[in-house]
Ligand SMILES: C[C@H](O)[C@@H](O)[C@@H](O)[C@H](O)C(=O)O
């Protein structure tokens with residue numbers, strides 16, 4: 001058992017100027033700077049154990065998250081590591097933060113007993129759909145043939161789809177080049193940004209569907225752009241391209257609206273996917289109760305912790321809804337791979353209609369970046385949650401004093 005206590009917490013505002021290349025652009029976020037509030041926790045453990053955490057932002061506003069982290073730090077600094085590890089639920093309830101652990105996180109979760117996993121979850125507000133006893137039963141069933149599933153992950157990895165070919169700000173030439181490269185690399189599932197202009201969407205969807213053929217999967221992402229009826233009529237115009245899902249068709253808070261859209265598109269065989277902006281288990285509970293989504297997209301950072309994600313994975317299993325995690329942001333691929341590999345091995349036990357998003361940006365800034373092989377996430381084998389960034393990246397991209405930002409400001413390429 002790990003001995004020692006947390007001696008310090010530092011949080012930095014780290015931003016990458018992805019907006020300059022339109023990377024990550026969509027119908028609502030035309031100029032995202034993939035950024036992170038990046039936390040380093042130091043301890044007095046014998047091996048000088050450190051913890052790393054981040055939450056993803058789009059640039060402006062990171063300073064607010066930095067303030068929030070500093071405001072909570074008094075609950076973390078000075079804490080005894082053993083107290084945290086032996087009673088996650090209490091720590092989480094006080095803080096809803098995640099702890100850094102010695103195994104790759106996915107392996108630590110897989111090796112935990114059902115009782116230990118359940119002890120990390122706050123069931124308050126969700127017992128009308130998932131009781132502690134029901135969660136325990138799901139996890140006990142998940143222990144059956146777990147080794148076989150773990151071997152499958154280690155051999156073939158977790159299936160992924162790519163969004164990096166068709167950001168809304170990319171030209172048709174960029175889209176065609178990136179799509180051809182992705183096909184060459186074995187990708188068979190592609191997500192396209194839509195929602196700003198219908199004729200532009202029809203042109204770009206035709207372009208990519210013609211390139212990938214009819215056997216490969218195509219998903220659409222509108223990033224909350226439409227009203228409910230507008231979403232239905234707009235997607236009906238794109239149905240000819242046979243999308244598997246429309247993602248975030250309307251406000252991420254409009255649960256019943258998503259239900260109306262789901263019902264209207266069901267005859268076309270188009271599902272609704274959402275969740276990247278869904279901030280807690282209670283919202284997901286209602287999406288599931290209302291049958292308002294057919295693909296549940298957890299976000300490792302938006303849900304605030306591993307604890308909250310565990311409760312959502314178990315509710316998705318209860319409702320038999322596939323989890324297809326969101327990862328369109330800096331560090332999100334590195335984090336969420338742990339959660340979805342655990343989901344397959346210990347909760348869902350299935351891969352049908354399941355895939356994890358992958359975006360091909362900024363992995364070079366991480367000490368333990370994701371490994372993609374044959375369009376699948378290979379399980380990370382380094383300790384932790386894969387969150388640790390390279391120190392020179394943090395220095396160079398710290399906002400606004402880092403050398404990259406100072407150069408961009410000097411060259412008048414950005415205004416702050
Ligand atoms: C602004 C961001 O890049 C979003 O467009 C991105 O997270 C997207 O919604 C996705 O699903 O990857």
Ligand SMILES: [Mg+2]
Pocket residue numbers: 221223247248276326328
């Ligand atoms: Mg999205």
